[in-house]
Structure formats: structure tokens, C-alpha cells
Amino acid sequence: MRMNSLLQHAFDPEGFRREGHKLVDLLTAYLTDCREAVPMPVLPPSEPDEMDRFWEGEMRKPDFDLQQFYTTLITQSNHIHHPRYMGHQVVPPAPLSALTELLEALLNNGMAIYEMGPAATAIERVVLRWLAQRMSLPASAEGVLTSGGSAGNLTGLLAARQAMCGYDIWEEGNRDSASLALMVSEEAHYSVARAARIMGWGEKGIVKIPVNGNLRADTRTFAQTLQKAREDGLRVIALVGNACTTSTGTYDPLDEMADFAQKEGLWFHVDGAHGGAAAFSEKYRHLVKGIERADSVVIDFHKMMLTPALTTAVLFRNGGHSYETFAQKAEYLLVNGKKQAWYDSAGRTLECTKKMLGVKVFALIKLYGDKIFADYINTTYDLGYTLAGMLKRESGFEPATEPDGNIVCFRYIPQNFRGDINALTAEIRKAIIAEAGFYIVQTRVSGKTYLRVTLMNPFTGVSDLTALLDRIRSSGDALAAEY
Known part of the structure; x- marks a missing residue:
């Protein structure tokens, strides 16, 4: 034909x-x-409606110059x-990271299962292992790459829910008798509160921790805040630390938060989307002291790690939790009774098909090193x-x-x-x-x-x-x- x-x-x-x-x-x-x-x-100054009219006009034109399109897009961005x-x-x-993304786009290997993107699947695991080591997480740590910090925080908190609620919530759904909640600084990114709402916890499921004069979560209020939440009938299962906040770039006292979470039996999640990468700097690593004790950590490569958007790592201190987030059974078993393979990522991420997210990060590491x-x-x-x-x-x-x-x-x-x-x-x-x-x-x-x-x-x-x-x-x- x-x-x-x-x-x-x-x-x-x-x-x-x-x-x-x-x-x-x-x-x-x-x-x-x-x-x-x-x-x-x-x-470049513009108004949304004006920009909409411009591109609607471009769509209606009979002719098209690809290079002029590129030039116009650059000018208006x-x-x-x-x-x-x-x-x-x-x-x-970094420009060569963007060039690598061109390769990803043309190859277009989706990564739901290994066969859809064999090289990219292995590269993702290598990149995550490298990052976990740099965060000083234990050898048992595993994780996934996903599309943005909001998806990353939701993934980490879904894992917390599955691990901490005491029953198979993925299968049974929320119980009226168990009003689940998380504790988080009042300065936290809205994606944390959004995750709680997506999980069906509502406004009451977001227990806000007061901040001190430096806008950090005030550790002096933790015990009282948790006690009041319990008296209000809430079952707090997670504590969320910021590394750092979006509004002011302030780091919460992660080490002290880890102490409190351990004492109270809470899952400790760190939103390090922006500032978690401080772990790479000897000069600024003190800002993330305690991040290595977190049960789950989110880090955006497209914020402080020089890669194009969107590429987010979700790391789990206990790698087994990375398989339980979207598990159909508590033991994360497949229909044939075998453990889910690490190389089939669709069962561990919000996405089914996803981009070859780790490839540009791998290239940066090899080109320039840590x-x-x-x-x-x-x-x-x-x-x-x-x-x-x-x-x-x-x-x-x-x-x-x-x-x-x-x-x-x-x-x-x-x-x-x-x-x-x-x-x-x-x-x-x-x-x-x-x-x-x-x-x-x-x-x-x-x-x-x-x-x-x-x-x-x-x-x-x-x-x-x-x-x-x-x-x-x-x-x-x-x-x-x-x-």
C-alpha cells in the first residue's frame, strides 16, 4: 500500500x-x-483576551511559516x-537538558510498562537511587518520577493514607468512623491542602500548625495542636514539613518534626519541591537536616535542579510503600499473586502513560556531575x-x-x-x-x-x-x- x-x-x-x-x-x-x-x-505586556484573539487569528490564516511561528512564540513568552x-x-x-528533551519527545516511549520504554524505565530507577543516596536515605529507599510537585505531594500522602489508616482504604474508601487528617504549617503550599481534599478529608482534615516569627512551623505548638485535633474527633496520620515554603522560602525545622512524628507514630512527609535540593550544597545542607528521616520526600528537578518542567521525584524511605500507594490489595499483589515488578510503573503513579522523565536528569548528571x-x-x-x-x-x-x-x-x-x-x-x-x-x-x-x-x-x-x-x-x- x-x-x-x-x-x-x-x-x-x-x-x-x-x-x-x-x-x-x-x-x-x-x-x-x-x-x-x-x-x-x-x-511582554499582554492581556489574556487579546492574546486569545491573536492566536485565534493565526489559526484562521491559510498560510503558515514554522520558523516565524517559533519566533513569535519566543517573543511573546x-x-x-x-x-x-x-x-x-x-x-x-540547562540548554543541553532541553536538547535531551527533544530526544525524549521524538522517541515518545510511554512508560506504563517496561516494554513501552525499556531504557527510560531503567534510567528512572538509576536516577531515583542516585537522588535517594544524595538525600542520605537508606538503601531500602525507592520511588517514582511524576509530573509535578502537586502530583508528587498527592502520591506521597496517598501512600501515607494507605500505610497508616489501619485498613484497606483503597478498596473500602473512607469510613465515617475514621475522620483522617494531616498536620501542616499554615504557610504550606496549597497542593498539600488540595491533596487532603482529593482524598475526601475536607477542610477539617487539614490541621494547621501555627508559625513562629520566622514563619517556620512552631514546634512548641505541635503537642497542643495534635491534642486538640484528637479531641475534635480527628485521627491525624501524617505530619508535613516544608523545605521550603512557596511564599517566603522558609524551611521548617525538619529534624524536630521528625522527632515529633516518631514519638506520636505519624507518617512524616517533606515537601521539598523547591528547596530539597539544598542537600547537594555543603554550605546550605543544614537547612534540610532531618530530611533523611522522612517517610516520603518530594523534590522537583524543574525548580532547583536545572531541568525542563515537569519532573518530580517522590522518594519513600521504605521502598515498599512506593508499591502500596495505588495498590488493589494491601500486600500490593497482582492477580497472579506475584509482587508488582519495579519496572512496570503504571501501578505506582498517577499517570498511566508518562514521559521519559529521568532521561534529561541522567544526561545532566553525566555531563556535569553533582x-x-x-x-x-x-x-x-x-x-x-x-x-x-x-x-x-x-x-x-x-x-x-x-x-x-x-x-x-x-x-x-x-x-x-x-x-x-x-x-x-x-x-x-x-x-x-x-x-x-x-x-x-x-x-x-x-x-x-x-x-x-x-x-x-x-x-x-x-x-x-x-x-x-x-x-x-x-x-x-x-x-x-x-x-
Whole structure:
């Protein structure tokens, strides 16, 4: 049977080579501009409806230029590789890691069972074993890779539910007589609360731990918080620690939390999506002291480990728990009575088919070694401390708290200002975004509005930070009279 000519054209290897070379040249020029800090709108101003109309118009056009499409997409995107991108917790991926993802996309080996992705399946296990060792977890540790920190936290907490509830909840569902709950800092990422709701625990299943003046989970309140939850008829089965919080980058006292969890017989889960990678740095490893005692740990490679989104590791101290999360039977048996094979991942993850998630991580490790991750953590965390020092020296700037790493929250209060500082802070941020010379965000801390800077680009320098503070000051002074 003769193949359709359109299909032949779509799968033409020479066409792929030709367009691929052009795209790599385009991206190389883009990376060069970013490295050299060529002025550009870091987040090009746009409105959602306006962008929707633009692309609807493009869809309706009869002609199409692939390279022009690539150019337009780059122009309209948020420029994470630019040193004045200081917004969300998304890493500028190492370019060769992104190139490896091209290989993954073309091979397109789904990983539900071994036969669908044999090499990628083995690579995932090797990467997870490597990561568990770097986290100082025992040799019994195993895990899975999944698509993002939210999926990772849900996976870890589902395992906690299955292991700790005392019956086969996967088969029987929630019992009215057992109101399950978890304890977590009031500063935790919303994905933890969302996981509790997905599991059917509702708002009452989220027992919030007060934080201290440094916004860490206050260990002095643990016993009282747990006792009250029990008096309210809740059966708390898990304690969740942050490494670190999303809003302020604050690390909870993991070692003390591990002590409490052990004493009370609780599952200890650590959300290390952003900051768990501090374990790679001799300088900052103290921030995650105690992470090696966790029953489950989540770490995003696409946050502080230089890989494209989404790649998240879920590690279990007792590797057997990685098989029980979605088990049909408590002993994680298959129909034929044999233990589930490690190489068939569909039974252990939210996804059935998933991408070849470990391949780009493996390539990074082999290209640059562990040192690339330590260097990246040290560079960006050092920069966070540098910015904190600048805020102390500059008049009018007020930090929300002392930073633990590369997330810094602060606001600017003009001299003699007596107006609504929360409203002024929000307007300063709007002015910065409208000018598009920087990209920063805002957050709420203890009911107050602060500017939030996340220093993800290792090529951001002191001159960029100085320029940002100057721009914030000038915007604040100009807007102060209105608020």
C-alpha cells in the first residue's frame, strides 16, 4: 500500500533536519541575548483576551511559516533565561537538558510498562537511587518520577493514607468512623491542602500548625495542636514539613518534626519541591537536616535542579510503600499473586502513560556531575542573602522575614508615607510589570502585601538587583501621593 503523500511529508527526515537546524540557531541567538542581558521585555505586556484573539487569528490564516511561528512564540513568552526574570520558582533549564528533551519527545516511549520504554524505565530507577543516596536515605529507599510537585505531594500522602489508616482504604474508601487528617504549617503550599481534599478529608482534615516569627512551623505548638485535633474527633496520620515554603522560602525545622512524628507514630512527609535540593550544597545542607528521616520526600528537578518542567521525584524511605500507594490489595499483589515488578510503573503513579522523565536528569548528571547542582544552589542562595543585605542598607525597604535561600519578600515604604501600604505595594508591582524591564511577583505574608523575588537565574548579578531596587524606589515615590 502506497503511503499518503501528506504523511510522507510530515515524517520526512530531511525536513526535520532542515527545520531543526534553523530552530537550534534561533534558540542559540536567543540564549546569547539573554546571557548578555540584551534589553527586552522580560514579560511582554499582554492581556489574556487579546492574546486569545491573536492566536485565534493565526489559526484562521491559510498560510503558515514554522520558523516565524517559533519566533513569535519566543517573543511573546516569559523570558526565564533573562537575568532580570525574578518571578516564579521555575528554573532556566540547562540548554543541553532541553536538547535531551527533544530526544525524549521524538522517541515518545510511554512508560506504563517496561516494554513501552525499556531504557527510560531503567534510567528512572538509576536516577531515583542516585537522588535517594544524595538525600542520605537508606538503601531500602525507592520511588517514582511524576509530573509535578502537586502530583508528587498527592502520591506521597496517598501512600501515607494507605500505610497508616489501619485498613484497606483503597478498596473500602473512607469510613465515617475514621475522620483522617494531616498536620501542616499554615504557610504550606496549597497542593498539600488540595491533596487532603482529593482524598475526601475536607477542610477539617487539614490541621494547621501555627508559625513562629520566622514563619517556620512552631514546634512548641505541635503537642497542643495534635491534642486538640484528637479531641475534635480527628485521627491525624501524617505530619508535613516544608523545605521550603512557596511564599517566603522558609524551611521548617525538619529534624524536630521528625522527632515529633516518631514519638506520636505519624507518617512524616517533606515537601521539598523547591528547596530539597539544598542537600547537594555543603554550605546550605543544614537547612534540610532531618530530611533523611522522612517517610516520603518530594523534590522537583524543574525548580532547583536545572531541568525542563515537569519532573518530580517522590522518594519513600521504605521502598515498599512506593508499591502500596495505588495498590488493589494491601500486600500490593497482582492477580497472579506475584509482587508488582519495579519496572512496570503504571501501578505506582498517577499517570498511566508518562514521559521519559529521568532521561534529561541522567544526561545532566553525566555531563556535569553533582557539582552542577551544588554550584547552582550556592550561587542562587548566595544571591538571596546578598539582596537581603542590600535591603538592610537601603532606607525605606522592609523585609517580610530573613530569607533562607533565593526567595526574598520585601516592600518599599516611602519617607513619611501614611497611606495604604498594601495597595501601594500592589501598584508598585503593576508599574514594574507594565515597564517589563523586570519580572517580579507579589505575595501575602501575615495578612500584608509584599513584593516577592525568586532568584532562579545564576547569571543575575548585583547590578541587576541594584537596578531593581532603584526602580521600585522611584515607582513607589511617584505613586505614594495617590495612596
